[in-house]
Every structure is written in C-alpha cells, then in structure tokens.
Amino acid sequence: MSQQQNKGTALVTGASSGIGAIYADRLAARGYDLILVARNEERLHDVADRVQRTHGRGVTIVQADLGARDDLARVEAILRTDASITLLVNNAGFGAVTPLLESDVDRMTQMIDINVTAPTRLAYAAAPPFVARGGGTIVNIASTVGIGIEIMNGVYGASKAYVLALTQSLHHELASKGVRAQAVLPGATATDFWDTAGLPHENLPAAMVMRAEDMVDAALAGLDAGEVVTIPPLQDGNDWIEYEATRKALAQRFAHATPGERYLARAAA
C-alpha cells in the first residue's frame, strides 16, 4: 500500500492499456486517486483492480468513446465539476503507418477526433477550474513524429505536432495562473499501439523500442524537473533546447509589411 499523501485525483484517458495503464499505476503510487477513461470496460476493470490492490487508492472507471460527442461531453463534465481533479493526462490516441494514397480519409478524420479534438476539448474543460483553484496539471501525450513528421502516417504526425503546439501554448497562457502543461514525446514504445497501426512493434529493431514502463518513468521525471516538453528517447537534452531557441528566434523575424527580397526579385522578373 502506498504511504504517499493524497495528491488529488488524476483523470487518465486511454488507461485501459499501454502507456495509460502504466500512468495509472505510477500516479496511484505517487498518491493520486484515479479516474480511468477508455472504451474497453473489461480492460479498464483489470487496470483498476491491479492499481487498487497494489496502491490502495480510489479508482473510478468511465467507459467512454472519445470519438463520440456525447461520451466526450460526459468526460468534459467530470473535469468541469469534480473539484478533486488536479491532473489530466490526455493519453488516448492511435496511429497509422500507411502513406496518404493508401489511407482511408474516414479513418484519418477519426484519428483527428481522438488525437486532436478530444484532448483539446478536455484541456478546455480542465483549464478554467484549474485556474479558479489556482493549480492543476495537464499532461498531453504527443510523439517524436510530431517533429519527425515524415516518419509515419502524415495525419498521425500532424496530429502530434498539434498536441505539442497546443501544449506549448497552454504553458504560455496558463503557467502564470498556476497551471502546468507538459507535452510528452515518446519514440517507439512497446504497446498495442503498433498492432492497431498495422505494424506490431516486434517488427521494429529492438534497439529503438522503449518499454512503456521506462517511457512513463522518464516522462514523470521530466514533469518533476519542471519540463514543458519531455522527450524520453532523446539522449542529449541540449538538442531540444537549441531547437526551441532557433524556433523562438525565427518567430521574431516575421513582422514585415514587405515580402522577402528573394520573392520581390522573382515577382519583378
């Protein structure tokens, strides 16, 4: 049983397997009660039973399809009204490995529903009460392909680039109001994600696939360290710091009424 003090309640989406199930275990060990959200009720019960047995914390299960507007609204309502919630982990998501010409656009829009719309609406539900209570944390699970857009399916990469950008904007707007935001960018991680995407991770070189436990423990270490962006597989953290500095410097160079010289020369020709 955990001897940790109560940290409030963490709502974790996609908690029925993989990364979300490990978050459930680790957060309960840290003293959080849990609200676990996913579609598969049986698997949610398995996770809840295991966490309760191991850590003795309160666990509530919410069976919901975050791609269904009514179900999503139910989860938003919990975030708006349950004052015990101090942490939201937007983890539910799925990916694909197919290129555009082999991808079904309906499947792609479902991906946008789960990977983009759901975490956005849940962050919008959580943020106002967190601000009103003077604290709270939003963890968004993005991906390294949010930077390496060309590596997997383009809509998947774009959805995770969105999650990264949204998180940076949440930090920018809400840090001064006591609300923390963290984007976690896992690389290839050994979960069912790869089966859903159509390429079981056993097909990938073992040297590039991280255990889900190691990924989540590193993500939580990054959270403890105060990071806004945590990239567990990145070996040298300075690489990200330099990349961000370049991005922020570039963003200061767009305030001009005239186009760049290289376009003026061509337009005049």
Ligand SMILES: NC(=O)c1ccc[n+]([C@@H]2O[C@H](COP(=O)([O-])OP(=O)(O)OC[C@H]3O[C@@H](n4cnc5c(N)ncnc54)[C@H](OP(=O)(O)O)[C@@H]3O)[C@@H](O)[C@H]2O)c1
């Ligand atoms: N594994 C990797 O290599 C990797 C790398 C980078 C980022 N990520 C990200 O990590 C997150 C977690 O993925 P994972 O690796 O742990 O894969 P996973 O084992 O397949 O877990 C995905 C979770 O999302 C839930 N989910 C999917 N669709 C849902 C829906 N419509 N409504 C509610 N819940 C839904 C699933 O639960 P139900 O099926 O029960 O609904 C499951 O609990 C995802 O956002 C993924 O994009 C994974």
